[in-house]
Amino acid sequence: MGLSNNITSVLNFIAILTSIPIIASGIWLSSKPDNICIHNFRWPLVILGLLILLVSLSGFIGAYWNKQGLLALYLFSMALLIVIVLVLLVFAFVVTRPDGSYVVPGRGYEEYKLDRFSKWLRNYVTDSGSWEKIKTCLADSDVCVKLTQNYITSDQFFASHHISPLQSGCCKPPTSCGFTYVSPILWTNPVNAIADPDCYLWNNDQSQLCYNCNACKAGLLGNLRKEWRKANIILIVAVVVLIWVYVIACSAFKNAQTEDLFQRYKQGWV
CATH class of the missing domain: 1.20.1440 (de novo design (two linked rop proteins))
Structure with missing residues (x-):
């Protein structure tokens, strides 16, 4: 050789x-x-x-x-x-x-807006008719359950910098909804009027949570981007x-x- x-x-x-x-x-x-x-x-x-x-x-x-x-x-x-x-x-x-993220006052984690991500990524992931399968898959995973294992009090949860975009968007209602914290995946509705459509989609049922929300789709894109x-x-x-x-x-x-x-x-x- x-x-x-x-x-x-x-x-x-x-x-x-x-x-x-x-x-x-x-x-x-x-x-x-x-x-x-x-x-x-x-x-x-x-x-x-x-x-x-x-x-x-x-x-x-x-x-x-x-x-x-x-x-x-x-x-x-x-x-x-x-x-x-x-x-x-x-x-x-x-x-x-x-980058679809934005800072929420008084929170360690960020939240996400769907329209702030690239059009291709939005269309491919959320507008392709596959979201029903995706949200079912997410609901069957332990991505939200892990939050209840890691955080007990509201102070711990709100101050955390380790909540993923997916957890931020899918496992809790948007902060703008004004819901009251019970646990990371259990929230009580406010008395005041709610402007964000995602607020009406939130459900304390563990199989639903915010999986129907645009915030969840945005959180998924935030995870993919990261x-x-x-x-x-x-x-x-x-x-x-x-x-x-x-x-x-x-x-x-x-x-x-x-x-x-x-x-x-x-x-x-x-």
């Missing part, structure tokens, strides 16, 4: 290692309640990471055993995967750029490493062909 193939083997081993955090971040995303309930959002990073792993492994094998055809296929496939990662990155940044922003950091680092590996691998591939031609010339094959 020539020097160029040695270099390519090492580079592909680095690419194999790079695929691991991508797969891990995909598994982390797929384990979140919001992604579990939106099936199309669950596996793209896992699939992408596995493809990078397989392509990098083929490049490693091609370089180690000097299979030039396999190396050429590797270079073509890796270029395609890098383009896909770049497109996914740009798309994810565009659709998650608008999680995908974290995943994007891993993707940025990964794509930088992959581009660096690919550029050097292309150079090494050309050098390997030159070395092979030179060896044939020395042996009298040319």
Whole structure:
């Protein structure tokens, strides 16, 4: 195995290692309640990471055993995967750029407005006819039950900075409703008139809560935005490493062909 193939083997081993955090971040995303309930959002990073792993492994094998055809296929496939990662990155940044959160006076957590998120994200998640399935899935999860395990008094609950967007939107009524706290998922109605339509949708029934509210849809989008922003950091680092590996691998591939031609010339094959 020539020097160029040695270099390519090492580079592909680095690419194999790079695929691991991508797969891990995909598994982390797929384990979140919001992604579990939106099936199309669950596996793209896992699939992408596995493809990078397989392509990098083929490049490693091609370089180690000097299979030039396999190396050429590797270079073509890796270029395609890098383009896909770049497109996914740009798309994810565009659709998650608008932040639908707003600060509530006297509260440690934030609340969310549906119309403050990107139109694509709103349409895909909340206007696609799938919300009935999503809210049923959310109601069957323990996302709201966890609040009752973590908070006892109203002071603890109102001061918390650890309530997720999904919990803020789906597990309690909007603060503007003026409901009285009994527990994180149990509230009593106020006597005064209520302006926010979500206030009429709140129900102390544990299977309903605010799952029909726009605040819940906004909270779901807030969770998705927060999680995908974290995943994007891993993707940025990964794509930088992959581009660096690919550029050097292309150079090494050309050098390997030159070395092979030179060896044939020395042996009298040319």
